[in-house]
Amino acid sequence: LIDGDIDEFREHFLSLHAYDQAQFYEKVGPDIRKTMYHFLSPAEMAEIYEAIELDDEEIEHFIKEMDPTYAAEMLSCMYTDDVVDVLNELDENDRDNFLELMDEETAEEISELLGYEKYTAGSLMTTEYVSIQENSTIRSAMNVLRKEAPNAETIYYIYVVDENHRLTGVLSLRELILADEDTLLRDIMNDRVVYVKLTDDQEDIAQIFKDYNFVAVPVVDDQQVLQGIITVDDIIDVIDEEASDDYSKLAGISDIDDIDASPLKAAKQRLPWLVMLLFLGMITATLMGQFEATLEKVALLALFIPLISGTSGNSGTQALAVVVRGIATGEIDEKSKLKMIFREMGTGLITGIACGLIVVGVVFLWKQSLMIGLLVGTAICCSIFVATIAGSFIPLLIHKLGIDPAVASGPFITTLNDITSILIYLGLATLLLGQI
């Protein structure tokens, strides 16, 4: 396909969208990739790297294939937020080497970005934005825009700043195009700018994008000085990541998106959870040991253990999911926490009684024993009630402690509810057995 004609390759390849170029680049072997480094300029390669789907190990491997000067030049051509993503995959030595090879100003900017904490606005933002002094005219603003357009990550918002580079307003390109050329920016800009701070968490920033439908949002420091912008494409990745993260935690698994992992690697990702839960499960077994005498007398009791623990697990997971999701979307806040717990208590009571009644009926019909029916029904009712409260209370408590409530994963809550439901069931049974 490629060997030979540079011109033909360039004509075909460069007419592709950067994402498709990246897909090609990722799929071919090292020989073809090396030819590509010869055929394409660092600037052209930079576009591929901006579009590439990052996979930690591959990125490092690919970058090391390149001639270091070529790689450094490519990095200089990329948007700073993407450079930061790439450099974060390399070890510190390589990172410093590349920074030294880049021109001083860019290197300095990037070191600064590398310094921001992960998952904050600082680590997501790019410094390629268009900012214009507030006392410029529209005409001069359009000229600045034309000059900056090839380098800026987005030109659809123009950020208006004062002489100290403090953010004072914003203007969309649409408004700019429609405005009279002699107007001052100051007079038509929107001065209620929605912005985020350098240290804001990425989840909160995602919420702002969802609410306001922005294409980009400015980032300022404590002095209101404009530091960078965050664009919607990066936020889509954040939303995706966070959803994936909540989802995988609900399932009790650490790295859900690693579809290509080998069986051994996949097992390694799942075993910590499984083993932890196994030991929690041992506690259940130990506690049940206290009731061995009861179980010995009425072996029938054992038949309903999976039913009871399963049902309590299910209702606990439901409550958990609602609360974790509610915290993640910001719908549950300090004020509504208490209300939430009362709501869940009510819900647990209703579902518990409903399920309990069904079970009393079914078990009575099946085993022809009202006693067993009532016992199992009561146990299910109480277990659901307790499990629902636990499922909602525990993530709220964890959140209160400043920890991501999603760590209270489904399997964890389920195993915990196993313990309580079985204690309730066998405790009740032992009490009743005294009565028989």
Next chain:
Amino acid sequence: LIDGDIDEFREHFLSLHAYDQAQFYEKVGPDIRKTMYHFLSPAEMAEIYEAIELDDEEIEHFIKEMDPTYAAEMLSCMYTDDVVDVLNELDENDRDNFLELMDEETAEEISELLGYEKYTAGSLMTTEYVSIQENSTIRSAMNVLRKEAPNAETIYYIYVVDENHRLTGVLSLRELILADEDTLLRDIMNDRVVYVKLTDDQEDIAQIFKDYNFVAVPVVDDQQVLQGIITVDDIIDVIDEEASDDYSKLAGISDIDDIDASPLKAAKQRLPWLVMLLFLGMITATLMGQFEATLEKVALLALFIPLISGTSGNSGTQALAVVVRGIATGEIDEKSKLKMIFREMGTGLITGIACGLIVVGVVFLWKQSLMIGLLVGTAICCSIFVATIAGSFIPLLIHKLGIDPAVASGPFITTLNDITSILIYLGLATLLLGQI
């Protein structure tokens, strides 16, 4: 706050971002809302309705508060995709009434949009885009753009069409601004346009946005005729919805985002799942009934039932989550399905053996019986193996049948795995008991 001065209210209120206006509008009582209908023009109200967070019942209620002519005029001022969202919340009669009150052309456009199936490109798109003939010059394109800008939902992409309105190219506003005024669009447009078809599924469209980092994507019919555009803000909602949907199904709950539901309503949403799983759990109890004799002889066996069923449920949920997520992101396709199942078999084997060995050790130390240790360990090992395969195979099978694999929810798989794991355990125990 409001009563009285129109001018003061308008000055304050209109300087707010539309989202904040919407927040205010949603929170105030009916009296203040009615004052707002007097103080604000339908066009100003339209902006609020474009930014509003839709809640089905409220929207219907609010719209009915308005004077029908006011409401119809407001709807005419909104972007068509948002009108469709609002009208979808009303019953058919009201919908037709409003369409009759609107001007004919708009009404026709909207009826057409209402006709597209839910979750397809047709139902998501808006018809307010900028399209320009391919043999226009940049100068005349800029003029068209200035004229259309106030009405178009986005002006950041200009779609280039031929004389039959077939999509032939695309140009970003950035490229337009930088181009020489006398060039023809045809000569500088990108003619490899990424587009979607009217009937494409919203999940696939979301994937395109994630891959290509677009702000908008064009929608064409079978003849390649441009029909509308989909903007990134609507896709963010889709991504959010789909993630929420997968998440809630994993937890076995239908409407997870209804945080404000009353306990009764919340219980109604959860009970169908709980009761269905309850009956599945009854099957477990019935099957265990076959082993009552075994349980009677060795009551000790019952202690490990929750441990074994819990562990198998956990490993099944892990496998399920990986596969469901993989299908949702498109990472698992026809070709990789078989590979996936083999991977999961390997993973199940490794995790099974690892957990089995741990259990043999712990149970042996605790109960001082190698026999019981081996029995429980083997049962755990086999259960994990089977559960992992079931957790990956069942969603793949369901997907093959054309059903959303997420319906194979966590609790469902867990309850199913309860049955198999207990059968394995008690089956093994009964066999061994014959040997003792």
